[in-house]
Amino acid sequence: MMQDGHNRRMRRAGVSGAIAAVICAGYLMAQSAPQPAPKAAAPAANLNQLMRSLFFPHSNVVFFTQRYDPAEVKPASEPSASTDPLTGVFGGWEAVENSALTLADSADLLMTPGRKCSNGRDMPLANADWVQMVNGLRDASMFAYKAALTKDRDKMLQASDVLATSCSNCHGKYRPGNAANRCRP
Amino acid sequence: MMQDGHNRRMRRAGVSGAIAAVICAGYLMAQSAPQPAPKAAAPAANLNQLMRSLFFPHSNVVFFTQRYDPAEVKPASEPSASTDPLTGVFGGWEAVENSALTLADSADLLMTPGRKCSNGRDMPLANADWVQMVNGLRDASMFAYKAALTKDRDKMLQASDVLATSCSNCHGKYRPGNAANRCRP
Structure with a gap:
């Protein structure tokens, strides 16, 4: 029941409009359709946007613990609608744990073929040090x-x-001040 | 210069400790090392944690626009340390754009082989409707x-x-109230 507000917000959005109907129809059709191949579409975000x-807000959730105790964060007035992991329904130390896990798995998105840097270069996936980093x-x-997991702020x-x-x-090598020089192979 | 506070926070963390040194040494070694294969480690987060x-906070960034104007969000007192995309250095409408892109690309993480649901089942990647959804x-x-991009709140x-x-x-099929029944193939 903890997600009620979030779900209510979703319901409040309604299930109207042609596009929603198309998605819904697609879902119903999928029940009996042969398995579609996963999309091989180009990534949506460039590296800078990602x-x-x-990486910026979720690493800040980890860094937050340097100065503040996540257990003492006051939840948002409407935690189910919170845009801040720390003040939402799943806030406090749970948010720190989950932001760390999210950073770990989102590392995969730094290896997505076709993702561009903001200057139009490809992410330098073939560089040994990129993979290493x-x-x-x-x-x-x-x-x-x-x-x-230890809730130990010294740790x-x-x-x-x-x-x-x-x-x-990574920033030291691939994010120099001059944006034109970023992501050089 | 906009990220100065975030970078300062990173610097404040220092570059000490044996583990940091190991990572740093790994980075330096990588300059001349042959390219390591990308890790094929199991995903870190289960679906629930992700x-x-x-998906919860970033979809809330999109839903936020139903009731509020992102252009009128007051930045955090320290935007470079903000844990909320909307109030950070890259907040407002830019955060809405980028959260939407992040949701799009993070769909890839719902197709990662080996990711478990919270009840220990594998994500049902072989189900046609999973892929469709x-x-x-x-x-x-x-x-x-x-x-x-249009900044039109009706849109x-x-x-x-x-x-x-x-x-x-997806929730309707794969996230029933009884957690034991989630992610059934």
Whole structure:
């Protein structure tokens, strides 16, 4: 029942309009249709958009623990509609755990063929150090996850250090100040 | 310069500790090492954790526009440390655009082999309707992205409707109240 407000919001949106109907019809048809192949569409976000939307706020959830206790975060007035992982229905330490896991799995999105950097270059997937640093982010995120499970803020200081280092490693090489030089192979 | 606070936070974390050093050494070694294969490690998060951490807050960023104008969101007191996409350095309508893109690309994470549901079942990747509904989420997210680009809140009402429908389609079948029955093949 905890997600009631979120679900109510979804219902409030209604199930009207031609496009919704098409999606719904597609769903019903899929019950008996042969299995469609997964889409091989180009990625939607460029690297910059993904960093701003996903890696930035979720790493901030981990970094938050350096200065504040997640257990003392006041939930949003309407937690089921919260846009902040820390103040939503699944907030506090659970949000720290889950943001760390999300960072770990989202490392996959840094290996998606076809994703562009904001300057139009391809992500340099063939570079040995790119792969190494993506793996470094994954490892650092798992380190943060394990630290979050302990709810020990000294461990979170160390985990924030490890995570920040994994970010900086990649930024240092692939995100120079001059945007034209980013993501060079 | 907009990310200064975030970077400062990262620097404040320091570059000390044995683990950080190992990551750093790995990075330096990678400059000349042969290319390592991408990890084929099991996914870190189960589906429930990913929903709570990623799909829940980012869809709420889209749903937010039903009632409020993203252009009028007050930035956090420290936007570079914000854990809320809407109030951070890259907030407002940009956050709505980017959350929609993030939802679209994160659909890939719903197709990751080996990811478990919270009851221990595998995600039912072989089910035709699962694939169809993952594609439906991707399409709905792109519809929301295009609506966000217009900054037209009437279009966002429609987009919220479409997105909510794509969520409900899957929840209706694969997330019944009894957790033991979730993700049935």
